[in-house]
Amino acid sequence: MKTIYIYVLNSLADWEIGHITAELNSRRFFKEDAPSLTIKTVSHSRQLISTMGGVKIAPDCLVEEIEMSERSVLLLPGADTWNEPQHLAIVDIARQLLATGGTVAAICGATVAIANLGLLNEHLHTSNGLEFLEMFCPTYRGQHFYLDQPSVSNNKLITAGSAGGLMWTKQIIENLNVFEQDTLEAWYNYFSTGNTSYFIELMQTLPSA
Secondary structure: OEEEEEEOOOOOOHHHHHHHHHHHHHOOOOOOOOOOEEEEEEEOOOOOEEOOOOOEEOOOEEHHHOOOOOOEEEEEOOOOOOOOHHHHHHHHHHHHHHHHOOEEEEEOHHHHHHHOOOHHHOOOEOOOOHHHHHHHOOOOOOHHHEOOOOEEEEOOEEEEOOOOHHHHHHHHHHHHOOOOHHHHHHHHHHHHHOOHHHHHHHHHOOOOO
16 A cells, blocks of 8 residues: 655645545546555655645644555645744655655655755756755755756656645646546646547546446
8 A cells, every 4th residue: 555645734735636646546547556645745754734725734744654654645735834844854864765666756845845955966856946946945956857848757757846735736647547547648638628529538548338
């Protein structure tokens, strides 16, 4: 069983994780033999956090309770508070998790947090722009690994800019191997274009269709 840890912090950007949390929790498009998943919110304390949209979240567990395993997946959403010192612990966990063979997916402001630890100096990656990383991370040296794309997956590190949440979700789902490939392509095509023919195609890929 894989465990999906979603790091929650004040000012979390709700929209960036909306697609991935909905699909993993509902399992509505999962393939028949999809592996079992457990989803946990994790934070630096047990206190309620308030998202950018004002939603209150009570963390399920603490940073130190994360299982360091190749079966663990850590999602780091964007937020305006990543520069606060209490978040250094989860960034170090991200480094350790990648070294262990686990998966780390960071989006928007979280890419700066992992860049400050040097993780983007050795992986293909993206963010809100190369200038964004250089502006907010003086120690960043990964310029020639930067790709100007909505989301980039490389060696179990998945990064995205604030507008790349849909592609980021697609790459996380692909990494987890919980959708059939034709389901995933139809899902992405529908939600990225709004073309209803892709919705029909999506329905036709499901086991009950």
